[in-house]
Amino acid sequence: MNRFKVTAVLLGILSVSVAPSLRADDFNKETHFTINQPLQVQDTVLAPGSYVLKLAASDFDRVLVSIYDGDGIRLEKIALGFTAYRSDAGDPKMITVSQPQGDQPSRLKTWFYPGDTFGVEFAEKGSARSLKPVGNSTGQVTNPKDKGQAGAASSNSSGH
Secondary structure, rough: OOHHHHHHHHHHHHHHHHHHHHHHHHOOOOOOEEEEOOEEEEOEEOOOEEEEEEEEEEEEOOOEEEEEOOOOOOEEEEEEEEEEEOOOOOOOOOHHHHOOOOOOEEEEEEEEEOOOOEEEEEOOOOHHHHHHOOOOOOOOOEEEEHHOOOEEEEEEEOOO
């Protein structure tokens, strides 16, 4: 009987130590996707190939997304996005892109993790959405640009 208790305790400890690593993909929303044409993400154009999206940081309205190469090793871009909402969490579209305009590549518009209603909207550089005011130390709201500061995909989530 003691042997059974020791085994049960060891299995419990093992499952507690392994469980956080199994949920890591749900936490950072890691999603693998492949593109067969160039794709523009704000001021960066991704060449055809495989990439990994990971949620880096998030608050109520703004979201930082890290984009890595297909192996998830080399950082290609850190993009600022904004919280997006969709009413159907079962919608199979995880990534939406715009139609190419002339000789410009398609743009990454939104990214939703499977089963989530909240995702990320990627604003185009220079759009009104990307120029949201930010507070300064005096409590006044200013736009960083006022001071001359630079301010078709297939996908699958990791583990699916």
